[in-house]
Amino acid sequence: MTDRMRRAVHEQGLADIGRGPDHIADPVDPVPVVNIANALTVFRIILVPVFVVVLFVDGGHDTWWRVAAALVFGVAAVTDHIDGRLARGRGLVTDFGKMADPIADKALIGAALVSLSILGELTWWVTAIILVRELGVTALRFWVLRHGVIPASRGGKLKTLLQAIGIGLLLFPLSGLWHTSALVIMWLAVVITVATGLDYVWQAIRLRAGARAGTAP
Numbered sequence: 001m002t003d004r005m006r007r008a009v010h011e012q013g014l015a016d017i018g019r020g021p022d023h024i025a026d027p028v029d030p031v032p033v034v035n036i037a038n039a040l041t042v043f044r045i046i047l048v049p050v051f052v053v054v055l056f057v058d059g060g061h062d063t064w065w066r067v068a069a070a071l072v073f074g075v076a077a078v079t080d081h082i083d084g085r086l087a088r089g090r091g092l093v094t095d096f097g098k099m100a101d102p103i104a105d106k107a108l109i110g111a112a113l114v115s116l117s118i119l120g121e122l123t124w125w126v127t128a129i130i131l132v133r134e135l136g137v138t139a140l141r142f143w144v145l146r147h148g149v150i151p152a153s154r155g156g157k158l159k160t161l162l163q164a165i166g167i168g169l170l171l172f173p174l175s176g177l178w179h180t181s182a183l184v185i186m187w188l189a190v191v192i193t194v195a196t197g198l199d200y201v202w203q204a205i206r207l208r209a210g211a212r213a214g215t216a217p
Contacts, residue, residue, distance in 0.1 A: 040083035070171035133197040162189035
């Protein structure tokens with residue numbers, strides 16, 4: 001090999017080092033299922049039965065156990081925010097996380113709503129409306145899953161925030177204006193819950209129609 005050929009090979013090697021991996025031609029390591037984001041999601045699922053047990057200690061009317069239940073609910077709700085940020089920020093998005101995260105959210109909210117209704121803190125109408133909407137949206141996601149993913153909207157995130165705040169306040173043994181405020185927040189959450197549910201239905205219809213037409217909606 002001549003000196004000119006050696007220099008050419010050396011320069012090409014340096015160029016390959018500088019350009020980094022080619023994500024089209026080079027193999028890309030898959031995201032591991034066992035990661036911090038998914039661990040937080042699983043932790044939230046585990047907290048659901050813990051929350052229910054703590055809430056119903058002494059019939060669900062003991063002040064300190066109600067406070068403890070509210071704290072457990074708050075920790076679980078915070079993990080919902082953290083695991084999503086970690087998954088997106090660190091590139092830890094997995095198929096498991098996409099499925100487990102909404103299941104964990106609905107399990108937590110559903111358990112809290114049903115428990116509060118059993119204790120007489122929240123009317124069953126509110127619980128029924130929210131649960132029907134959540135289960136319906138989950139069914140819609142599965143219905144259009146092979147055509148695409150319906151992203152979470154800002155309205156959906158606001159709905160989740162209001163539900164968490166309202167439930168958190170109702171879990172505390174509050175009375176008077178504080179209790180009334182919690183109920184107002186829950187009814188506001190119901191309004192946004194229904195509105196965003198209708199928006200999900202519209203998005204699902206558009207997604208299916210676009211898939212049938214062979215174009216993106």
